[in-house]
Amino acid sequence: MAADTSAPRAAASPRLSQPWILTYHSVSDPTDDPYGITVSAERLDEQLTWLRRRGLTAVGVAALLRGRAAGRRGLVGLTFDDGYADFLDEALPVLARHGCTATVFVLPGLPGGSNAWDPLGPRRPLLTEDGIRAAAGAGMEIGSHGMRHRDLTALSDDELRAETHSSREAIRRLTGTEPAGFCYPYGTADRRVLASVRDAGYAYGCALAPGPLLGPLALPRTHVSHADRGARLRAKEVRHRLRHRTAAAPARRTRGEA
Template identity: 85%
Template sequence: MAADTSVPHSRSLALRSRPWILTYHSVSDPTDDPYGITVSADRLDEQLTWLRRRGLTGVGMTALLRARTAGERGLVGLTFDDGYADFLDEALPVLLAHGCGATVFVLPGRPGGSNVWDPLGPRRPLLTEDGIRTAAAAGMEIGSHGMFHRDLTALSDDELRQETHDSRDALRRLTGHAPAGFCYPYGTADPRVVESVRDAGYVYGCALAPGSLSGPLALPRTHVSHADRRTRLRAKEVRHRLRHRRAASGPGDAR
């Protein structure tokens, strides 16, 4: 069954604190990984085991935001950027074994392609259109990562619209559901980019360190690497809480 992507409108997402959201990329052999974005399936299993032992459940972004709006706790957002093909064989079985969900941010402009934007490291295949539908059918939320993985802050207005609006339309046609969420490539955004995401109809946007931007369209996340085990994960959780414990500036702000 595909994930339910119906969420409250962004103006109703009055989050009293920033939710903890973990950022993954490829789940495969981390040996040749110059960017530190690959974890093995065994390490992912270890990380999810740590979360579950602490009474935390990993979920997709829509489920996380809906639960926080309702005042529920005990959930952590799990996100997988770029839509690598290894998600199906390596990450998905581990997630399901732990009773966890996730949001997979994909590139509808590169189905079955590879991470050509990375100048270093191995070429890693991306999900095909069938692979994206398979992930959705397994209960994972599908979000947009733009069409081609470009730095949105450097694009013209027309190019930016293609990345935000056109990618949403493409995923609607592909999965039958318009994605609720957008993930900024490279984790970067600015007010013009955020406004384009808002105008396209997304309910939330995921960055890494959004800086002065705030609100549901500029949610910060925590990068997870293969080196992150119990002690490092705990330290990252504490750092997140210290950085983001103050209330978000406003339920609809991202300026």
């Protein structure tokens, strides 16, 4: 069954408490990981176990926003950026064991490609079109990461429109559902980029440290690495609550969003 990806048009204020959303990338062998964006399936299992023991259930971002709008507590957002092929064999079984779902932000312009944007490697395969459909069929929310993982702030207006509008249409053709969410490659966005995402029809956007752009189209997230266990996760949760419960912090680009 495909996930219900509808999301409310949140009227979130930068001065309201922001939902806690965790950011993952590849789930595979983390030994060759120059960017710190890979966790093993065993460590993912341990991290989800920690969340469940604290009474938290991990869900996709659209489900998280719907739950918050309905007053539901105990939800945390779970996202996987770039749409790595290992999501199906490594991450999905762990999520199923814990009764969790997630948002997978994919690159419909690079089906079956690789993370060529990471100069240090290692090269990891991306989901094929069939893989994207399989993730959606397993109940995962599919969101857009743009077409080809480009710095959106450096693009012309026409190129930006292709990354935001065309990627949404491409995902709709693949899955039969228009994606509700967009995730900014490299965590890089500005007001022009947010305007294009809004114009494309997305209900929400995900960043890492959105600074003054904080709001429904620039939701903050917490990068999770293989080194994160209970104490580190708790510290990151506390930091998130403190940082995003009042005014937005200054913008800062973070490599963790890849």
